[in-house]
Amino acid sequence: MTAPVSALPQARERILILGAAGRDFHDFNVIYRDDPAKEVVAFTATQIPDIEGRTYPPELAGSLYPGGIPIYEEARMEELIENERIDTVALAYSDLPHEQVMHLASRAIAAGANFLLHGADSSMVESTKPVIAITAVRTGVGKSQTTRYLSKILADLDQRVVAIRHPMPYGDLAKQACQRFATYEDLDLHECTIEEREEYEPHIDNGFVVYAGVDYEQILRAAEDEADVILWDGGNNDIPFYKSDLHIVLTDPLRPGHEATYHPGEANVRMADVVIVAKCDSAAPEDIEAVEASVRQMNPTATVLRCDSPVTVDDAEAIAGKRVVVVEDGPTLTHGSMSFGAGVVGAKAAGVAEIVDPQPYAVGAIAATYAKYPNAAGILPAMGYGEGQVDDLQATIEAMPVDAVVAGTPIDLSRVLTVEKPLVRARYSLREQEPGGLAEAVRAVVP
Numbered sequence: 001m002t003a004p005v006s007a008l009p010q011a012r013e014r015i016l017i018l019g020a021a022g023r024d025f026h027d028f029n030v031i032y033r034d035d036p037a038k039e040v041v042a043f044t045a046t047q048i049p050d051i052e053g054r055t056y057p058p059e060l061a062g063s064l065y066p067g068g069i070p071i072y073e074e075a076r077m078e079e080l081i082e083n084e085r086i087d088t089v090a091l092a093y094s095d096l097p098h099e100q101v102m103h104l105a106s107r108a109i110a111a112g113a114n115f116l117l118h119g120a121d122s123s124m125v126e127s128t129k130p131v132i133a134i135t136a137v138r139t140g141v142g143k144s145q146t147t148r149y150l151s152k153i154l155a156d157l158d159q160r161v162v163a164i165r166h167p168m169p170y171g172d173l174a175k176q177a178c179q180r181f182a183t184y185e186d187l188d189l190h191e192c193t194i195e196e197r198e199e200y201e202p203h204i205d206n207g208f209v210v211y212a213g214v215d216y217e218q219i220l221r222a223a224e225d226e227a228d229v230i231l232w233d234g235g236n237n238d239i240p241f242y243k244s245d246l247h248i249v250l251t252d253p254l255r256p257g258h259e260a261t262y263h264p265g266e267a268n269v270r271m272a273d274v275v276i277v278a279k280c281d282s283a284a285p286e287d288i289e290a291v292e293a294s295v296r297q298m299n300p301t302a303t304v305l306r307c308d309s310p311v312t313v314d315d316a317e318a319i320a321g322k323r324v325v326v327v328e329d330g331p332t333l334t335h336g337s338m339s340f341g342a343g344v345v346g347a348k349a350a351g352v353a354e355i356v357d358p359q360p361y362a363v364g365a366i367a368a369t370y371a372k373y374p375n376a377a378g379i380l381p382a383m384g385y386g387e388g389q390v391d392d393l394q395a396t397i398e399a400m401p402v403d404a405v406v407a408g409t410p411i412d413l414s415r416v417l418t419v420e421k422p423l424v425r426a427r428y429s430l431r432e433q434e435p436g437g438l439a440e441a442v443r444a445v446v447p
Contacts, residue, residue: 012039016086020047020093022167026216027092030123033062041084046074057174081111088114094238095139101263124243125217129224133244135234137265138258141250142278142309147233149430151208153439162227163203165212166235168196179213194382201411216241237265245445248274253283253291274303274441281308308431311342315424316350322403323354327380329409339375343408346426361399364392382409
């Protein structure tokens with residue numbers, strides 16, 4: 001006698017998650033980990049150097065994955081679809097031009113798989129505390145300086161603030177499940193990369209605790225124990241991992257049009273409560289107006305605020321009239337596609353004689369970065385995802401015939417590099433052109 005269809009065992013849908021060591025793990029944890037009808041066969045990795053070839057560990061993957069989940073390079077997508085009989089390819093990383101999203105979709109479809117983009121709500125975890133989310137339309141717009149600005153507003157309201165940073169788990173994933181950073185020693189304890197330090201250290205400088213890691217529900221519950229308000233400090237142009245009471249999105253008039261042509265930055269604009277047009281002190285008036293018009297077309301109900309991103313140099317006299325190399329935040333120059341940052345702005349304002357091109361002196365990972373991201377030409381990206389890259393960064397600086405180093409990264413590079421040349425920091429902050437708008441928005445959601 002043939003068993004009824006409903007009684008036959010159902011094959012699990014086989015999923016391949018395209019990621020970059022961030023949202024991919026979060027989407028797995030929240031959407032797939034405990035679903036017996038779905039099987040995540042593998043992750044792929046891109047954007048960040050040397051993060052493929054690992055395994056998402058069984059202690060994080062859960063009981064349905066006793067052997068963990070392998071991570072491959074994205075170039076193998078078609079091979080994986082065929083060999084692993086993949087049913088659905090789910091995109092789970094950020095800062096992609098819309099055209100590239102559809103190229104990935106076309107590759108998946110042509111190889112025989114479905115292509116999936118998860119909706120915002122499906123991966124958002126709800127907090128017991130008010131959540132203020134800071135996101136952007138591209139990487140390198142100024143999310144972290146905005147988070148620091150809002151932290152001070154909340155501190156003035158006698159609120160205990162904890163920042164939770166978008167993930168950057170490039171090391172031992174099991175050890176990085178839930179990380180808390182309150183001191184510089186914590187950065188050393190967790191063996192943070194330069195990119196991680198760029199995001200965590202400024203919060204520590206301002207006296208605030210920051211959490212990050214891999215399991216963002218666990219992280220949220222730990223942060224709630226010591227916070228009145230949670231600040232979500234987003235990465236790239238990703239959507240928040242938490243349901244927010246106030247969603248603030250930064251746009252960049254130095255890259256006009258990108259607010260409507262990058263994924264998932266456009267979705268952030270459409271979801272925003274407040275949109276900041278940043279860097280107005282550096283951008284052309286017509287570009288500021290174009291970004292504002294674009295935002296109002298996509299989200300007519302959002303409050304739009306113009307803000308400056310002033311740059312200050314710690315010791316302008318030390319570099320005035322000198323030949324310098326400028327070191328900028330790595331992601332801003334790589335997948336952020338910018339050609340300069342705060343370091344260049346500060347160096348020019350201080351009156352340097354010349355910004356020397358690092359390319360002829362670049363070694364190892366630095367030389368490879370220029371080959372992959374030609375927009376970074378003339379500036380030195382602070383690539384430091386591992387010890388080897390840090391060594392290459394230091395060797396490149398030491399080989400250059402310059403009088404000083406101008407560091408536009410948000411951290412004190414002397415904590416991770418030993419450079420004989422004088423190192424001068426260029427710092428940037430947020431300044432509202434009409435003060436009070438952000439404080440008003442915060443007071444509306446903070447009890």
